[in-house]
Amino acid sequence: MSSPGFSLEQLMELAGLSVAEAVYDVIVVPGEEGGGKDGGGGGTKGRKKRALLVCGPGNNGGDGLVAARHLVHFGLDATVVYPVRSTKTHFVNLVRQCEDVGIPILERVPAASSTSHACADDDYHDDESGDDGRGRRYDVVVDAVFGFSFRGSAPREPYASAIAAMSDMREKDGSVLVSVDVPSGWDVDGAGGDATARGVDLVPDVLVSLTAPKVFARSFRGRHFVGGRFLPPALAEKYGIRMPQYPDTRQTMEVEIDDGKVTCDAGVDSEDWAAQYQAYLDEIEVEKKIEVDLKDVRHVKVEDWSLQYAQYCEEKEREFFGSRKTTEG
Numbered sequence: 634m635s636s637p638g639f640s641l642e643q644l645m646e647l648a649g650l651s652v653a654e655a656v657y658d659v660i661v662v663p664g665e666e667g668g669g670k671d672g673g674g675g676g677t678k679g680r681k682k683r684a685l686l687v688c689g690p691g692n693n694g695g696d697g698l699v700a701a702r703h704l705v706h707f708g709l710d711a712t713v714v715y716p717v718r719s720t721k722t723h724f725v726n727l728v729r730q731c732e733d734v735g736i737p738i739l740e741r742v743p744a745a746s747s748t749s750h751a752c753a754d755d756d757y758h759d760d761e762s763g764d765d766g767r768g769r770r771y772d773v774v775v776d777a778v779f780g781f782s783f784r785g786s787a788p789r790e791p792y793a794s795a796i797a798a799m800s801d802m803r804e805k806d807g808s809v810l811v812s813v814d815v816p817s818g819w820d821v822d823g824a825g826g827d828a829t830a831r832g833v834d835l836v837p838d839v840l841v842s843l844t845a846p847k848v849f850a851r852s853f854r855g856r857h858f859v860g861g862r863f864l865p866p867a868l869a870e871k872y873g874i875r876m877p878q879y880p881d882t883r884q885t886m887e888v889e890i891d892d893g894k895v896t897c898d899a900g901v902d903s904e905d906w907a908a909q910y911q912a913y914l915d916e917i918e919v920e921k922k923i924e925v926d927l928k929d930v931r932h933v934k935v936e937d938w939s940l941q942y943a944q945y946c947e948e949k950e951r952e953f954f955g956s957r958k959t960t961e962g
């Protein structure tokens with residue numbers, strides 16, 4: 634089988650673009666002040682919509698950096714929080730690309746606007762802390778702290794505080810909270826409630842699943858987009874991965890998973906897709922035939938993802954056909 638041949642950089646660019654598209658759809662209302670096609674996402678009338686993107690140490694954080702840049706191109710005002718900067722060249726470049734379009738890079742999540750002026754801690758009023766001192770309210774906060782490689786019982790600092798601060802902004806400022814791939818601190822194979830039990834109090838309004846929804850998403854109750862339109866159809870077909878039928882040029886589509894039932898109302902063949910996707914979920918749950926679902930692929934290190942993915946598929950193919958020969962023969 635030939636490798637899909639994508640580099641991590643390419644996948645991340647497409648993933649981040651999907652996130653930006655979903656964020657735009659959620660917060661920019663056409664015709665409203667500061668939104669809509671006539672004025673762009675930032676609009677020429679009213680103030681620009683403001684996005685705060687909180688980026689973690691891994692590739693989930695990279696998706697956030699990419700999304701920030703696209704949001705600026707879409708006309709929004711973006712600010713990035715990147716507490717611990719990766720020294721990998723690609724990430725250094727992503728930060729530079731953000732700075733080149735005027736995105737401030739902060740080290741800490743600013744206090745919610747409703748508390749910032751009352752905050753006794755003067756740290757909150759210097760550039761290092763992140764608060765611009767104007768009690769700025771963000772229309773949307775993007776949680777790109779941890780994705781599918783989050784491990785352990787609880788997030789370590791500085792991320793535990795960053796996650797708590799995002800929740801605070803949602804509660805106190807009414808910012809829309811959008812999580813990238815997996816809400817930070819949630820168990821990718823568990824249910825959302827598990828996180829609360831572990832003291833992670835983050836409940837996003839919106840989830841953008843990349844490539845395919847992970848297991849926890851069955852219990853997610855907010856708005857749910859699937860993005861990351863890059864899996865070659867032949868590969869998806871060969872391994873039974875039901876991909877969304879993205880409409881026209883869209884990078885995302887909105888879906889609904891309600892008590893395990895998948896529905897979606899966007900685009901071409903969406904009804905077929907919903908049925909197929911439901912079958913896929915059932916299949917991976919019960920049959921465990923060729924397990925090339927993304928739940929397993931996530932254990933592959935994302936660096937050199939495409940090569941390892943191809944090797945993984947080959948291995949599964951050998952296992953499947955090998956065992957079938959033994960059973961049949």
Ligand SMILES: NC(=O)C1=CN([C@@H]2O[C@H](COP(=O)(O)OP(=O)(O)OC[C@H]3O[C@@H](n4cnc5c(N)ncnc54)[C@H](O)[C@@H]3O)[C@@H](O)[C@H]2O)[C@H](O)CC1
Pocket residue numbers: 641644645648689690691692693694695696778779780781782783784785786787788789790792813814815843844845861935
């Ligand atoms: N689906 C796709 O095809 C693509 C998905 N992408 C995104 O990549 C992330 C997964 O990236 P990865 O680098 O493997 O991991 P994370 O970003 O989730 O985090 C790893 C990072 O976090 C640290 N860490 C883990 N647990 C803890 C903890 N308890 N406390 C503190 N720190 C922790 C760990 O040390 C690492 O530094 C996926 O979800 C998508 O968003 C790609 O962009 C490409 C395509």
